[in-house]
Amino acid sequence: MTSEQAFSTFTAEGLVCVRGERVVFTRLDLSLASGEAMFLLGPNGSGKSSLLRVLAGLLKPAAGRLTWNHQALAEDREGHAARIHYVGHHDAIKPVLSVMENLRFWGRLHDPLAGDAAVKAALERFGLWHLRQVPGKLLSAGQKRRLNLARLLAAPASLWLLDEPSVALDKASVKTLEAVIAEHRANGGMVILSTHADVSLPGATELHLDRFTPTTPPEFWA
Amino acid sequence: MDSLASYFSMGGYAGYVWSAYAITAVVMVALALLTWRGLKGREQELKELQDIIPGRRGRSHDGVAEKG
Amino acid sequence: MSRLSEIIRRDLRLALRQGSDSVMVVTFFVLTVVLFPFGLGPETNLLERTSAGVLWVTALLASMLSLDRLFLADYEDGSLELLALTPTALELLVIGKVVAHWLTTGLPLMVAAPVLAVLLHMHADGFGTLLLTMLLGTPTLSLIGAMGAALVLGARRGGVLLSLLVLPLYVPVLILGVGAIDAAVQGLPADGLLLMLGGFLLGALPLAPWAAAAALRQALE
């Protein structure tokens, strides 16, 4: 699990997100401290995925800032990347690489010092160890999703950003995910996830994105 | 008249000289004209749009603009 | 740095397992070069005189074949966003992918070139220079090509567009490469041209990955 022990805070202030000339949300604030979890809720198009991408640093917000322990992240893209794990809609699994190779690559890329022990533990945790030699192309959708989630354990990171992580997972795997998240929080990690409410995390806060939908039309060009 | 004809013949190179000038004129005029027509078209389109949505002209502030 | 070697290793492994790319590129190279004698006629003199140009033009086209897939596969399966979220400069990862691309296309082309030069009756004095120009020129092609491949991610008809963007930028490599071989064949010193080819590579080495990384970030937004 994560070796991060120090108390940390992660905040976003006044985020504005523009996609394809459309304002998705404006003036969004959020803050999270070690051990906390947050659900992103809202209808399709309210910007849950966009927000997670902004928080990951993939998408530049049109305005607003992100801070980690009260320090602005804007210029420290790589430092931020070292602290986070992002799980998006795609599973990023190469069909010709084996399960083990797929995971080992991402583990080492995130943390070159991460050994095979962490990879093995991650695979065992998500019930994929017996499939370690199987090429990615043979995996089912649920297995691919589990392999993607196994990245969370293959290398340590404080902040997990999970976009609909429970898609394609069966009940037992959702339970595993819940347990993994609980351990991560117990170790001082943070989790932000968007989901259709089939994951239960005790004590998680909720952020309703439809509250931040702009109320007047954008007139950039007026 | 003779001098005029000899002027237009461009020392026997009339075809080259005049077509160079002609094609230049055509391209430049077309460029200016097409751009002008495009601009007028957009102006018209914008006017129609703004007529459909009443009250937009007055509201120049929104959440984004105030942020800066 | 270990991340760089990690990504090179992965891309090489992918290329080897999928197999087809290098083989396809070399096959295209050989096949197209072999077409020239049919088009130009089998006269030894004519083939000898055109050999450097034919080899370089064809190598240029061949190296473009696998270019559009350089980032596309990673872009489509979500790997690219994870690569962008690696705690390393994206520029470095681009260099890693370029190195892998060169090892799987540029290097095989370089190996095949002398064989084809024999078929085209290239003068014996040109062989060494041919190899050197290939060594200095093909990495530049991969670098510029990577920039083009990053720019067209998500574009309509990206493959065709890519050649339109990249080919004009390849012109100096072509001119200098062929010029050096011709100089060597004529017994003139080719050092200056080779130096320029190397200089172009050195110039492209920081600039192309920077542009490619900027383009990738745009593509991921």
Added chain:
Amino acid sequence: MHRFANPARFLRLASVIQPWTAAVTLLLIGAGLYFGLLVSPADYQQGETVRIMYVHVPAAWVAMAAYSCMAGASAVGLIWKHPLADLIAKSASPIGASFTFLCLVTGSLWGKPMWGTWWAWDARLTSMLILFFLYLGHMALLNAFDDPGRGMKAAAILALAGFVNVPVIKFSVDWWNTLHQPASVTRLGMPKIDPSMLLPLLLMGVGFTMFFVTVLLLRVRLEVLAAKIRAIRLTQIHGMPGADPSGEALG
């Protein structure tokens, strides 16, 4: 927020300047035509065909200036994220491409009587041909994306890469040309410039440049309006809260 800085002021400014630039353009080109076609003498070597120079050379100047303008605007757009700069870059490239095309065609029309062939691999013409391809690539990339903003950013990176590459291309083509062509061939360009030829050349050169400025302003105005229209259309489609409770689209 500078990101959305002031297209309104630009629109006002442009419509004030524009009549003047248009008038100056007409005046300069008119004077240039008068001196070029009527006053200036025929060249002792090239005869009357030298008059093609008065459109050919200014077209080449504008073609290159437009590329520099495009690259400069692209850099400003990339660094300071100024939307007007992006629109300037976008507007400059079709004009630049048109002038490159004119330069090539008039060069060919000049080359036929001079060299006896429509096309010679003259260094300047060849460089212009490659510049033309660079323009075509830029325009194609601009329009290859569904999101116009993405197209502009990608094209901006390409414009900068091209701009860095242009001197290298120019140099290599010059070198290649001296290698493959005997130097005795009459080059296009300025033979021995006599003041009577310099005057129309400069008049036309500045006139073409003013024409470029005028059309550029028009195109940028057009693009600003187009962006405005898109913004309104998008709010119509996606609606505001309350207007469209279903709120579909974009994940």
